Amino acid sequence: MAKFVAPMMQAQTPDSDVTNVQLAGSVEARRGPIGDVAAADGVIVVANYGDDSISVLNAATLAVQSIIALPGEPVAVAVADDRAYVGTSSGTHDEVSVVDLTAKSVIATYDLALSVTALTVSPDGKRVFAARTGDGYADVAVIDVPAERMGTIEIAAGAGIGIDAVEVDASGKRLYVGTTDARGSALVVVNVETARVERAVQIGAPIRDIAVADGTVYVLTSDRARGGVVHVIALATGRITGTVQLGGAPTQLVMGTDKTRAYVVDYDRVVVLGPLTRKVTHTITVDARPSSxxxxxxxxxxADYAGVVTSYDVEPARPLTYSDFVATDPIAVPEVAELEPAAV
Incomplete structure (x- = not known):
């Protein structure tokens, strides 16, 4: 049976325009460390990377509903329309497994030639985007779910090239890819319909994650020199309109549902960031080191590396609108770089 535990929580006193954070509960899934977590429509799916399985939880009660075996070690998971899409790695190859959460079984697999490094799914659940990295080459595999076929978007080639983050916008028409190579990092904007790169905005430090909100992209970077930094980029101009210094060693950035808060996994804590005010409003700690x-x-x-999922109610203290806080004066105009064509 799952064991309910009471983790510690530390939070700064919220400002009047930010978020209240209240502990809702936690559960130990008993499948070892959790590498990734996704949630949608009242279901939580966690990737048990040491167990070659995913656990499916009821988001309201935190009860473990099922454990589903996978053909390899899960490295990334996304959820949409009663399905989980899981990037897995084995001794022979990587693949994306499609899991029917109602039937509680794997219903399809897509073999991938290169290593899966990041995964996202379109809002309508019709396309899955799997970032892949090879030797001096990076692309995105696109799975057309209704047609049950796969295509490829070429991203870039270069020494040490890799993709650490992919995110799709609310329309499903633009894909944002975070690349890092020997020269630095870039936010690559891809037109999904044409499968072509439209723009590359130079960032600098290694990119860890990307979040999108109403014409703005938030790019999380981290290195030893500056620690964690969130770069705010206006998509209409391709300009950096601001930065938020976080320090630490963050690894993940997730935007909240109403776009008035974002959550950053930073080694042994989760930082709650107001992307509109660009201020840290809370710091949350749990009993073990958070993974995602x-x-x-x-x-x-x-989710944490002890195999526990902890849930919080997060509600704005008062209503906010995104347009009230969007910056209008850019503070930097990065170069738009031409990417090297990928090798055929």
Whole structure:
């Protein structure tokens, strides 16, 4: 049976325009460390990377509903339309497994030639984007779910090239890819319909994650020199309009449902950031080191390396509108770089 535990929580006193954070509960899934977590429509899916399985939880009660075996070690998971899409790695190859959460079984697999490094799914659940990295080459595999076929978007080639983050916008028409190579990092903007790169905005430090909100992209970077930094980029101009210094060694950035808060996994804590005010409003700690977070409505779910999922109710203290806080004066105009063509 799952064991309910009471983790510690530390939070700064919220400002009047930010978020209240209240512990809702936690559960030990008993499948070892959790590498990734996704949530949608009242379901939480966690990747048990040491167990070659995913656990499916009821988001309201945190009860473990099922454990589903996978053909390899899960490295990334996304959820949409009663299905989980899981990037797995084995001794012979990587693949994306499609899991029917109602039938509680794997219903399809897509073999991938290169290593899966990041995964996302379109809002309508019709396309899955799997970032792949090879030797001096990086691309994105696109799975057309209704047609049950796969295509490829070429991203870039270069020494040490890799993709650490992919995110799709609310329309499903633009894909944002975070690349890092020997020269630095870039936010690559891809037109999904044409499968072509439209723009590359130079960032600098290694990119860890990407979040999108109403014409703005938030790019999380981290290195030894500056620690964690969130770069705010206006998509209409391709300009950096601001930065938020976080320090630490963050690894993940997830946008909240109403876009008035974002959550950053930073080694042994989760930082709650107001992307509109660009201020840290809370710091949340749990009993073990957090590995990843997911948001579903007004619930924040934190997975950790001890195999525990902890949920919080996160509600704004008062209504906010995104347009009230969007910066209008850019502070930097990065170069738009031409990427090297990928090798055929």
């Amino acid at each position: 977070v997911a948001v579903d409505g007004d619930r924040l779910h934190i």
